[in-house]
Amino acid sequence: MTELVPVGVAGLGRCVPDKVLTNFDLEKMVDTSDEWIVQRTGIRERRIAGEGTVTSTLAIQAARQALEHAGVDPLDLDLVVCATVTGDQPFPATACRIGFDLGAKNAGGFDVAAACSGFVIASQVGANMVRSGQFRRVLVVGAEILSRILDYTDRNTCVLFGDGAGAALYTSLADAKGQGEFLGGSMSMEGGAEDVLANPGGGSRFPASLETIEKRLHFMKMGGTKVFRFAVRVFADLVRRVVEQYGREQIGVIIPHQVNQRIIEAAMEQVGLPMDLVFSNIDRYGNTSAASVPIALREAYDAGRLQKGKLVVMPAFGAGMAWGHLLLRW
Ligand SMILES: CC(C)(COP(=O)(O)OP(=O)(O)OC[C@H]1O[C@@H](n2cnc3c(N)ncnc32)[C@H](O)[C@@H]1OP(=O)(O)O)[C@@H](O)C(=O)NCCC(=O)NCCS
Structure with a gap:
């Protein structure tokens, strides 16, 4: 091998x-x-x-x-x-x-x-x-x-x-010339959640038809409260795992999926960490789904928020319900 x-x-x-x-x-x-x-x-x-x-x-x-x-x-x-x-x-x-x-x-x-x-x-x-x-x-x-x-x-x-x-x-890492090191992460899911957050139309379940158009099934549908509770729970869980493995003092910045400021604040309160550890740009861009973490990561880099030798923790969660985190050491 x-x-x-x-x-x-x-x-x-x-x-x-x-x-x-x-x-x-x-x-x-x-x-x-x-x-x-x-x-x-x-x-x-x-x-x-x-x-x-x-x-x-x-x-x-x-x-x-x-x-x-x-x-x-x-x-x-x-x-x-x-x-x-x-x-x-x-x-x-x-x-x-x-x-x-x-x-x-x-x-x-x-x-x-x-x-x-x-x-x-x-x-x-x-x-x-x-x-x-x-x-x-x-x-x-x-x-x-x-x-x-x-x-x-x-x-x-x-x-x-x-x-x-x-x-x-x-x-x-050698070719990356002193930028962050990839340490790993996690991937999890809770299935059977097609009605919670989805774009229902156009696939094999509801192929495109006049009916799917009339029922507006080609647009995103969401049960906001269910997503809110799910997001706080798994966000807190993901951060807690990193704290348990590496210790609180190793964390330089948390760059979560930019979902909702209240979700971020509630999760940080649950794990007992201060909000100043978080990088957020949600006020300017809202939730950009798969783009949210890498946009914030580059902006955190530009803002000098990625500290040498410290962990960059990126928890994300959403439709599926799929969630996971990406962990770098900068
Ligand atoms: C959608 C969300 C902001 C709603 O906030 P909330 O605190 O749960 O809202 P509340 O329960 O206090 O209020 C819901 C009410 O606000 C109304 N409402 C919803 N959107 C509204 C809007 N844009 N403007 C005004 N009122 C709105 C609803 O119709 C509902 O009214 P009703 O009580 O008369 O039925 C919140 O649930 C949320 O952020 N959920 C997660 C969504 C998400 O991030 N999804 C992507 C995950 S990757």
């Missing part, structure tokens, strides 16, 4: 569309208010992709930034993994379009559909491919255009989500 390769993060990237949709804009579209949204979620605005922009458009910009950050040529990529539930189309994989447009002629590619947990799960897949010795450079992108599956007549969902993309390049 080949020896396992220590893995590092060689580059990070992010991209959000220019168009801003504020809570005040939403007040004109559905029966809601800036005050309600801010109090219940912490979100003030989100970014929305313009006409003609598809998920791979955002993904490629985030990917280019990650490659530039790492100083790696697309021709040297071995694999492109895209975490998304709003790919350019149901198939082929959006990763193939990203690889093609980047000029990653020597890479393979596939998508990971794990909704809001997509990036932390795809990162473990990608990083472990490097660790195994099979591949040297794996690009993992989390990208979503959720605005295309949001029902802008449903105030329960449309105020929460936004569009964007983030990327990380995994290489051997």
Whole structure:
């Protein structure tokens, strides 16, 4: 058996569309208010992709930034993994379009559909491919255009989500030139939850028909309260596991899935950790599903929040119900 390769993060990237949709804009579209949204979620605005922009458009910009950050040529990529539930189309994989447009002629590619947990799960897949010795450079992108599956007549969902993309390049730790080390993570799920958070239409359960359109089944549906309780429970559990294994003082920053400020605060209170350990940008972008963690990771890097030698803990959770965490030492 080949020896396992220590893995590092060689580059990070992010991209959000220019168009801003504020809570005040939403007040004109559905029966809601800036005050309600801010109090219940912490979100003030989100970014929305313009006409003609598809998920791979955002993904490629985030990917280019990650490659530039790492100083790696697309021709040297071995694999492109895209975490998304709003790919350019149901198939082929959006990763193939990203690889093609980047000029990653020597890479393979596939998508990971794990909704809001997509990036932390795809990162473990990608990083472990490097660790195994099979591949040297794996690009993992989390990208979503959720605005295309949001029902802008449903105030329960449309105020929460936004569009964007983030990327990380995994290489051997030696090639990562002093950036973060991949330590591992976790993946878990609770099945049978198709009615809690889903885009029901268009698959084999409800193939596209006039009826699915009339019932608005091609839009996201969500049972908000169930998701809230689930998210607080598993977020707290994931952080607790890291504290038990490494100790509280090892944690430099927690970059959770940017789900809802109240969920983040409730989970941090449950584990008894202060909010100043958390990096959050939810006020500006809302929940961007698979893109939320890598966008925040790059912004935390730019803000100097990734401390040398300290842990970067990234818990994520969402539809499935799938959850897990990604753990780096910076
Ligand atoms: C959706 C969410 C913000 C609602 O907050 P909440 O504190 O549970 O809301 P409450 O139970 O106090 O209030 C619900 C009421 O607000 C109303 N409401 C929902 N969205 C609203 C909005 N945008 N504006 C105004 N009122 C709204 C509901 O219709 C309901 O009204 P009713 O009581 O007359 O039926 C919250 O449950 C949540 O964030 N859940 C998790 C959702 C999520 O993050 N999903 C993605 C996970 S990856």
